[in-house]
Amino acid sequence: MAGRRTPRRRRVEMKQVENEEDKLITFSKRRSGIYKKASELVTLCGSEVGVAIFSPSGKPYSFAHPSIDSIATRFRNRNHPQNVGANNLVESYRRLRIDELNQQHDELVDQINDDKARGKTLKQMTEERDGEGWWEAPIEELSLEELKQMKARMVELRRNLQGSITIRNQGAPSSEGETSNQRNNPSATIA
Structure with missing residues (x-):
């Protein structure tokens, strides 16, 4: 060909x-x-x-x-x-203002490009963690803020689990292996 x-x-x-x-x-x-x-x-x-x-x-x-x-x-x-002097003054100010606006435009374009790159990185990280839950994140790689967020999520999860256990224990007949302490204190089952 x-x-x-x-x-x-x-x-x-x-x-x-x-x-x-x-x-x-x-x-x-x-x-x-x-x-x-x-x-x-x-x-x-x-x-x-x-x-x-x-x-x-x-x-x-x-x-x-x-x-x-x-x-x-x-x-x-x-x-x-x-009025050459007045026109030159106005023209100088206009050009200065245009230069300032062009600089602001360039900075905003750079910021947008940085945000897009960060978004791609976050999307890639999300796709890599597709099978993982938030609790499976590598703790060594997390920042202090991310660790605090993870702790808050775990506290919330524990609270939700305790509430679910309490509701189920109140509505269901007691099972044979359950002690009276576990029935009355749901937090005893979750440590």
């Missing part, structure tokens, strides 16, 4: 789309691609970008960073910078 050929990406000839429905679909796809590229320019280069597009039906669409107003103002007044 020579190997399977996968279809390659074809180069589409640039020409006017005639079908109106196809024209709208193509416009929608191309518009999102242009927005994506503009966004990449902003992210990678820190540039200010403004894109204005009109759909085949005449509806305007725009993408701008930091805003369409600031881009348009800067474009119109490129020879006459006004």
